[in-house]
Amino acid sequence: MSGATEARAVARALADAPNRRIAQAVALVDALPARGAADALIAPLRGRLAELGIGRRINLGRLLFLPLDPVIVDAKAWRPGAAAIPRSALAPLIAATRAALGADGESIAAALREAGPSAPMTLGPLLWTPAAASLRALAAAKVPGWEATGLPAEAAGPIARAVAAVLDAWPALCALAARDTESRDLADVLRAAAAEGPEAWALVVAVAIARGADPVPVATLAADLARRGGPAMHQALEGALTVATGALEQQTQAPAALATGAVRRAGRLVAALVDRAGPTQRAALLGFAGRIDTACRARIAAECATAVIAPLAGLAPATIEADLPGLERAARGLRDLEQEARRIGGANAYDTLFRDAAARVRDLPGEHPMTRMDRMRLVEILDGPEAALRLLDS
Amino acid sequence: MPPDTEVSLPLVQSFHPATFLERGVALPFTTPALANTRGRPGERGGFEMIVPNPSGGRGVYIIGWDGVRQFCRPTVHDTRLAARLAVLPAVTPGEIRRIERELLAEGVAGREAQQAAAAAAAADRQDRLVANFRLLLALVQQVEPEAQAGAASGAEIEMRARRSLARIAPRLGRSTEAIATILEELATRFASTGLSGQAPPARIPRLLAVLRAVQLETAQWSRQRGNEDGGQAGLIAAGAELTIACAGHALEATQGLTGDMVDLLRAWSADPSTIAARLARPEWLLDGWEPITLLWRCATTDAERVATLAEMAALVPVLPRETASWMGMEIDTEALTRIRRSVQLNQDWRTGQIFERIARNEHIRALAA
Numbered sequence: 001m002s003g004a005t006e007a008r009a010v011a012r013a014l015a016d017a018p019n020r021r022i023a024q025a026v027a028l029v030d031a032l033p034a035r036g037a038a039d040a041l042i043a044p045l046r047g048r049l050a051e052l053g054i055g056r057r058i059n060l061g062r063l064l065f066l067p068l069d070p071v072i073v074d075a076k077a078w079r080p081g082a083a084a085i086p087r088s089a090l091a092p093l094i095a096a097t098r099a100a101l102g103a104d105g106e107s108i109a110a111a112l113r114e115a116g117p118s119a120p121m122t123l124g125p126l127l128w129t130p131a132a133a134s135l136r137a138l139a140a141a142k143v144p145g146w147e148a149t150g151l152p153a154e155a156a157g158p159i160a161r162a163v164a165a166v167l168d169a170w171p172a173l174c175a176l177a178a179r180d181t182e183s184r185d186l187a188d189v190l191r192a193a194a195a196e197g198p199e200a201w202a203l204v205v206a207v208a209i210a211r212g213a214d215p216v217p218v219a220t221l222a223a224d225l226a227r228r229g230g231p232a233m234h235q236a237l238e239g240a241l242t243v244a245t246g247a248l249e250q251q252t253q254a255p256a257a258l259a260t261g262a263v264r265r266a267g268r269l270v271a272a273l274v275d276r277a278g279p280t281q282r283a284a285l286l287g288f289a290g291r292i293d294t295a296c297r298a299r300i301a302a303e304c305a306t307a308v309i310a311p312l313a314g315l316a317p318a319t320i321e322a323d324l325p326g327l328e329r330a331a332r333g334l335r336d337l338e339q340e341a342r343r344i345g346g347a348n349a350y351d352t353l354f355r356d357a358a359a360r361v362r363d364l365p366g367e368h369p370m371t372r373m374d375r376m377r378l379v380e381i382l383d384g385p386e387a388a389l390r391l392l393d394s
Numbered sequence: 395m396p397p398d399t400e401v402s403l404p405l406v407q408s409f410h411p412a413t414f415l416e417r418g419v420a421l422p423f424t425t426p427a428l429a430n431t432r433g434r435p436g437e438r439g440g441f442e443m444i445v446p447n448p449s450g451g452r453g454v455y456i457i458g459w460d461g462v463r464q465f466c467r468p469t470v471h472d473t474r475l476a477a478r479l480a481v482l483p484a485v486t487p488g489e490i491r492r493i494e495r496e497l498l499a500e501g502v503a504g505r506e507a508q509q510a511a512a513a514a515a516a517a518d519r520q521d522r523l524v525a526n527f528r529l530l531l532a533l534v535q536q537v538e539p540e541a542q543a544g545a546a547s548g549a550e551i552e553m554r555a556r557r558s559l560a561r562i563a564p565r566l567g568r569s570t571e572a573i574a575t576i577l578e579e580l581a582t583r584f585a586s587t588g589l590s591g592q593a594p595p596a597r598i599p600r601l602l603a604v605l606r607a608v609q610l611e612t613a614q615w616s617r618q619r620g621n622e623d624g625g626q627a628g629l630i631a632a633g634a635e636l637t638i639a640c641a642g643h644a645l646e647a648t649q650g651l652t653g654d655m656v657d658l659l660r661a662w663s664a665d666p667s668t669i670a671a672r673l674a675r676p677e678w679l680l681d682g683w684e685p686i687t688l689l690w691r692c693a694t695t696d697a698e699r700v701a702t703l704a705e706m707a708a709l710v711p712v713l714p715r716e717t718a719s720w721m722g723m724e725i726d727t728e729a730l731t732r733i734r735r736s737v738q739l740n741q742d743w744r745t746g747q748i749f750e751r752i753a754r755n756e757h758i759r760a761l762a763a
Binding site: 121122257260321324325328329331332333335336339371373374376377380381384385386388389392 | 467468469470473500501502504505506696697747748749750752753
């Protein structure tokens with residue numbers, strides 16, 4: 001068997017592997033100093049990583065592109081001018097940036113090997129600004145190793161410039177999200193990005209909407225800038241919204257606790273733009289909202305059945321102390337997700353779903369190991385305090 | 395359970411309480427919208443609640459439970475707590491703690507809180523026993539200074555205690571049994587403060603130590619960050635600093651009362667309520683700070699701390715003007731109000747996950763039980 005065939009076989013085996021095995025494989029690949037062909041092993045799993053909630057070890061390359069995470073797409077899906085970065089461009093850009101940063105880059109890489117989960121907050125700002133300057137210089141020259149990306153040679157410069165624009169804007173977007181009193185004004189950040197050209201601007205807008213500051217002011221300011229900026233900016237905004245909504249849709253597949261933020265973001269984006277958008281954009285936004293709504297309804301119904309109702313039958317007196325917190329946690333996660341999802345749609349369906357689920361808890365046989373108080377608490381989470389009080393007082 | 399935005403109640407524009415009772419006692423509600431709600435006896439009887447403006451802006455609502463239900467859908471825990479508050483004979487931090495613990499013991503806030511309440515009740519009983527023993531020991535040492543109680547056996551101490559009680563009872567015009575009963579009553583009051591040099595320390599000195607640590611950490615956070623959360627940390631650190639100074643002073647004065655046990659017993663015999671009020675001062679001064687310290691302890695990463703600082707800052711209690719008379723010195727109780735005005739306290743667009751926050755609040759109730 002050739003190396004490539006072997007790699008494909010391993011990748012296929014991983015696709016069917018349990019979550020624990022996937023986490024081990026991802027950790028192994030992330031720990032490699034140069035991932036090269038090993039990257040292909042986890043490529044088919046990318047869509048599932050967020051869904052499975054698998055944490056990734058952070059190295060210099062991942063930290064560099066962390067702000068761009070939601071706009072990185074498969075190279076085959078990328079088109080010139082899209083508000084996205086083809087994944088195959090990452091390796092040469094990371095290598096060139098690392099070489100340009102020299103000792104500074106190596107010291108950040110060394111610190112990352114020892115760093116804990118707060119590394120992006122502490123080490124990121126040391127990397128992003130100098131990296132943006134290096135990438136700008138690189139955009140004017142030839143990016144070493146670009147031919148291996150399979151992308152057009154003329155795409156290298158615009159992509160490097162667009163990445164630099166995002167890295168420049170990112171600290172300000174984070175500061176705005178943290179409501180830093182000394183942060184740059186959002187309008188300034190977007191105007192500065194627009195000065196880099198529509199492609200770079202669209203990438204900054206897409207990143208800001210998908211994971212930066214509050215999407216409402218970003219979207220409304222971007223819409224104003226696009227209106228004043230002519231057809232190219234208009235087109236850029238449409239591209240940005242396409243990529244940002246795609247990224248948000250993907251984020252909503254994550255475990256409930258992570259998906260809740262993405263659904264909130266999606267709901268706010270639609271509410272902010274739907275009345276001011278033109279017919280095409282409006283249709284796209286409503287389509288996006290519809291897909292989120294459908295996905296949330298299906299997911300919440302399925303997870304309520306599998307993570308809350310089904311485990312009730314397996315509760316035993318000996319293990320209930322350990323199992324009950326997980327059951328309550330699952331129910332709370334679903335209710336928090338539902339609270340955001342119902343802003344987009346499905347309020348009546350959710351009411352019925354959770355009322356029925358609460359009835360299943362209420363109607364458990366008397367000999368079930370859940371005490372009356374345990375049942376009351378689960379009913380309170382699923383159907384609200386009034387239903388729980390009725391159960392308690394009955 | 396999002397807050398109801400159609401609140402049709404009068405907003406009191408400013409809240410500058412003159413006394414601790416007017417400030418009310420921090421209520422351990424678990425509904426996120428009721429964070430920082432305080433309770434006090436109503437002007438026309440009953441129990442009233444002081445609910446901060448839900449927008450995060452200035453002002454408070456002073457309402458009964460029916461009014462509270464206009465803001466939000468309270469949890470079962472809160473509804474049950476409100477029913478007990480309505481019939482509470484005396485509103486003090488100790489009484490609120492007692493009824494909250496009884497409620498937690500029923501399991502309405504989950505099994506963790508239920509177990510914590512049982513453990514805390516046992517710890518309180520132990521604290522009362524320790525306080526009783528130490529009060530007795532202090533009495534023996536003062537009445538029979540020639541005897542070295544430290545080297546004595548338990549039986550010997552008991553004998554000396556009986557002898558000491560018999561010696562001082564006539565001076566106080568009481569029987570020895572009555573003096574022993576007074577000592578037990580005093581032990582109940584000293585259980586939370588402990589006596590000077592007590593190890594391990596009682597609940598109030600422990601809380602004071604935790605607050606000192608949180609004060610140092612939030613002050614450092616404030617110095618390092620110019621962000622909005624830096625301002626919030628600054629408000630918490632300033633509030634904690636003032637509170638530590640006042641509560642530390644009050645604790646010292648409380649424990650100092652045992653320096654003359656005969657005098658303390660005489661004063662309690664004559665007017666127990668005055669002594670009880672003095673002994674409760676440290677608890678009144680620290681009221682509302684325990685959840686703040688627990689929020690800080692529960693946030694383990696920088697990102698979690700950034701997220702929790704706004705919530706902590708909103709909980710910083712105002713100090714009533716009565717603090718100055720308690721301390722016997724001029725205290726600028728308005729200083730915190732001035733800092734508060736410059737700090738943004740309203741929640742931002744990311745605030746949500748109501749159910750997760752209820753669970754977090756239940757966890758905090760368990761830790762504070």
